[in-house]
Amino acid sequence: MVPVLPSRAPRALTLALRRLPVAQACALLMLGASGAHAQSAAPPESAASAPRPGANPGTNPGANPGTKPNEAKRDSDAALETVVVTGIRRSVEDSIAVKRNASSIVEAVSSEDIGKLPDVTVAESLGRVSGVATQRDKVSGKASGVSVRGMSPSFNGSLLNGREQASTSDARSPEFDLFPAELTSSLLVYKTPDPSLVGQGLASTIDLRTIRPLDYAKRSVAISGRKERIGVGSGTEAGDGHRAGLVYVDQFSDRRIGLALGLSSLREDNGGELKFDNWGGYAPKVDYQGQQVTVPGGFLAETSKRKTERDGAFVTLQFKPNADFKTTADLFWSRGNETTKKTGIEGAIAFGTGPYDPNGALTNATIVDGVANAGTISNYKADVRNHVYGSKDRLLSLGLNSELRTGDWRWEGDIAHSRGVKDISNYETTAGQPGNTPESQLGSISWTGFNGNNFGDVKYTPSLNYADRNVAVLTDVAGWGGGVNSPQAGYVALPRITDQVDSLRFVAHHDAGWGPIAGTRFGANFTKRDKARTGQEGRLYILGGDGYASVPVPGSETGIAGPTGIPVVSFDPTGTLGSIYGINRWVDSTVLARDWSVREKVATVFAMADLAGDLGPLPYTGNVGFQVVNTRQRSTGNQVDLANCTGITVETCPYVERSEGDNYTRFLPSMNLTLDLGSQQLLRFGAGKQLARPNLDNMKASLDFQVQNATSVSPALTGFAGNPKLKPYEAWALDLSYEKYFGRHGYISTAVFYKKLENYVINAPRGFDFAPFVSANTPLPTTGPFKDSTVGFLTQPMNGQGGNMKGVEVSVNLPLNMLSSWLDGFGTSLNYSYTDSSVRLPTSGFVTPQNGPVFKDSVPEIGLPGLSKRVATVRLYYEKNGWQLAWAAHRRSDFIGQILDYRSDSQFTFIKSETIVDMQLGYEFQTGWLKGLSVLLQGHNMTNAPFQEYTTDPNVVTNKVKYGKTYRLGLNYKF
Structure with missing residues (x-):
C-alpha cells in the first residue's frame, strides 16, 4: 500500500x-x-x-x-x-x-x-x-x-x-x-x-x-452500535440487548505523540433458556405386578433468565521524540456483572432423595420390552427451584514500555501490573410440601413416551399444581440437611477470587550480524503472582420455626419449568436473607478446603540469535536460543483439626492454616527455521521444550477427608488435597509446516505436529494413613475390609508420566477470482485438524467432595480434557462494491469439557459434538455524504445447536440446553 x-x-x-x-x-x-x-x-x-x-x-x-x-x-x-x-x-x-x-x-x-x-x-x-x-x-x-x-x-x-x-x-x-x-x-x-x-x-x-x-497514517474515529435479539427459537421468550463502541486514534506534535482510546459497553437480557437434566441417564428398576421394569429415575427441568453487563476501555499513549527513542503506556480496564435467575422443578420419581422423600409405587403402567412406556408413581415430592447466581468481575491492566537505540544496540524494558477480582453470589431456595406432610397428602407423577433412553422427549405430568402458592411453600422439602435438627431450605455461597500479576522485563538487542547470525538478543523477566480464593457458605433455614417450618412464596409470579411445560411458582430470593431466611454457616473440612492462596515468583533469562543465510540453493531465516526459568511457589490452605472436630462451627471444629512450597529450574531450548523453496513456497520447522504450570487451585495446601463409598473396597476414609510442591507440565514439541502463498491474497498450508508429554499432572488416589488427623470423635468405616481403620485413600495432584500427542492441520484461504473472473469478490477459508493422544487419565482423579464429574462411576478413565479429534471451519464470503456477505460453520467432535457446577467449582463432563453456523450481511457507503457509514446484520447459531452433555453413550443425552439464535443489527461509522 x-x-x-x-x-x-x-x-x-x-x-x-x-x-x-x-x-x-x-x-x-x-x-x-x-x-x-x-x-x-x-x-x-x-x-x-x-x-x-x-x-x-x-x-x-x-x-x-x-x-x-x-x-x-x-x-x-x-x-x-x-x-x-x-x-x-x-x-x-x-x-x-x-x-x-x-x-x-x-x-x-x-x-x-x-x-x-x-x-x-x-x-x-x-x-x-x-x-x-x-x-x-x-x-x-x-x-x-x-x-x-x-x-x-x-x-x-x-x-x-x-x-x-x-x-x-x-x-x-x-x-x-x-x-x-x-x-x-x-x-x-x-x-x-x-x-x-x-x-x-x-x-x-x-x-x-x-x-x-x-x-496509523492519520486521525481515525470509529463509532459502532448494535441492537441484539437473543434466544430466538429457544422455546421460550426471546431477549434483547445492545452494545456500543468508540475508538479514537490521533497523532500530535508532528507525529511525535500518539493517542488511542476505546470504550465499549454491552447490555444483554437473554429472555430465557430451557434446560433438562435427567440425572445422568438414571433409570432404575422397580417392581410392577411381579416383574422388574425400568422407569425414569428423576429429572431437573428449569428455565434460565440471564442479564449481562460488560464495560471496557483502553488507552494507549506513545511518545517518539526522535528516531532513537520511543515509549508506550497502556491501560486496559474491563468490568462485568452477570445475574442468572433459574426457575424450575427437580425431584426423584421412583425412590426418595432424603428423609422427607418416601419411595413411591408404580401403577397404571404400560410395559414395552421391560420398560414402563407410561405410568404413574406415588409419593412424588418435587422441589420447586428459584435460584439466583450472580457474579461481578473487574480487570485492570497497566503497562509501561520504552526503547532506546545506541548504535547497533537497542535497549528495551517493560513494567506491568494486572489485577482481577471476581465476586460470586449463589442463592438457592426450595419450595414444595414441608417435611412433615403425611404420605396421604403427597402427590404423584405420571409420564408417557419413555423408551428407556429418550429422557428429554418424555411427557411428565405431576398431580399437584406447583404454581399454587398453597401447594408450593418455602421450606425444607426433602430433608437434604439431614433432618429436623439441621434444616436446609436453601443454600448460599459467596466466594471471591483475586489475582494479581506484576512483571518487570529488560531486553538488549544487537542488530549487527555475523555469518548466519543476523542479530542477537538477551533478556530477563521477573514475574510475581498472588492468587487467592476465599468465601463463606451455609444452609438457609426459615426464621422463627423448627425444621418443618414454611412460609408462603412472596409475590404472585409463576414460571415454566424448562421444556417440560410444568407451571411452578416463581420469585426472586434476593434480599430474603434476614427477612425470610437465616443462615447456618458451614465451617467444616470440605468448606474450608475451598479457601486457598498461591504465590509464585518466576525469573526467566533468555538468549536468542536471529538466523539468515542459505542452505545450499535455499535461503533460510529463523531463530535459535533458550530460556532458563526458575520458579518459586508457596501456597496456603486450611487444615481442619479432625482430632478435635465435633461440629461445623469454628468453636466445635478448629483448624489451622498450612503453608508449604517448592522451587525448581527448567532449561527450555527451541529453534525455528523457515526455508524459502521459491515460487512463494515456505517450509517451516520448529522444535523445542515447553512447559505449562498447573492450575493454581491444584497447588493449594489443604487436606480434608471423610468416610466415602468412592472406592472399589468401600467404605474407607477418603481424602482430597492440593499439592504445593507440584511441578509443571512439560513436553518436547516438533512441528513441520508447508505453506504456498498466492501474492498477498491467499495461501494453502498443511502442518503436522508431535508432542511428547514428559511430565503430566495426574490426580490419582493412593493409599494413605490418616492416623495423625483422627481422634475418638472421627467416624471410621463400620463394615468391609477397612472397618475401624485409619488407612484409606488420598487423592492428590501428582506429577506422572504423560504420553504422546500428534496431529495434522490443513488450511486453505483463497479469493475465488483465482479460478474465474466471474467469481471476483468471492473468497473462502477452510480449516481442518485431526488430533490424537495416547494420554489416559483416571476418572477417580477428578472426583472431589465438591465436584465429581458427571461420568463418575461410569467411566474408569478418560482422554485429555479439551481434545476434539476433529475440528473444522468453513467460511465463504463475498465483498465487492461496498457489499459484504459471509457464512461460516464451526464443527468440533465430542470432547471432555470443563464447566462450573452449582457451587462455581470446576468439573469435567462429556460434551457432544456440535456445529455452530453464523452469517453476516453488510453494506458500506463508499461515496457521498454517507461515506464511512456501514450497516451490518449478523446471525449467530443459526442452526440453533444446543449444548449437550452425555455420560457414556453420545446418543443418550443427559443434559441439554437450548440457547436459540442471536441476531444483531448494527451501524459503524468511521471518519
Missing part, C-alpha cells in the same frame, strides 16, 4: 506540545522505570507483518531494516495517493501477511477496520484459526474457552500486548469474554516456542493486541 502524509494537528496545539519540556521529562522517566516486550500491532494502514516476540510496540515490522516509516512520511514533500483496502479482504490480507512474515509457526486474525474485529467476541475470532476449537460457556452459550491442538484452555499462554494477565477464574488464563472485540486490533496464536516469548503455553501462546496510534 502506498503511504500518505499524516494529517496535521492544529498548529497551536502542535507548537505547544513541541515546546513542552514535561513530555520529554516524562519519557525519560518512563525509560528509567520500564522497557518493552509488548507485541506490536499489525499496521492498520499497510500489509501487516508478524513481529518477532519481543518486538517493540509502534514499530512497523514489515518495514525495511533501518527505515522509520513515520519519519519517511514526515520527510515526504507531497501527499501520495492511497489505495485503501478495508473490510473482510483487509482482515484476510493482514492475517496472511502476519503468517507469512513470521519467524515462527503462527496464525493470526486481524481487524476488518478500526474497532471492528470480524466477530463479536475474541474467542469466536480465535475459532477461525486452524487447530483451534472454542467451548461455549454452559450458562451463556457464548464461546469463552479456547482449546488449541486438542489441549484444554489451561495449557495456553495468554498475553495482552505481550504481557501475562491476571484471571478471574480458578485457571491461570484470563477468560476471553473479558476482552471486548471492539477494543482488540489483532490476535496472534504462536504454535511453536520462541526463546524470547515469555509466558508461553504448552499448547500455544495467544497474544491479544490493542491499537498502536503511531502505526
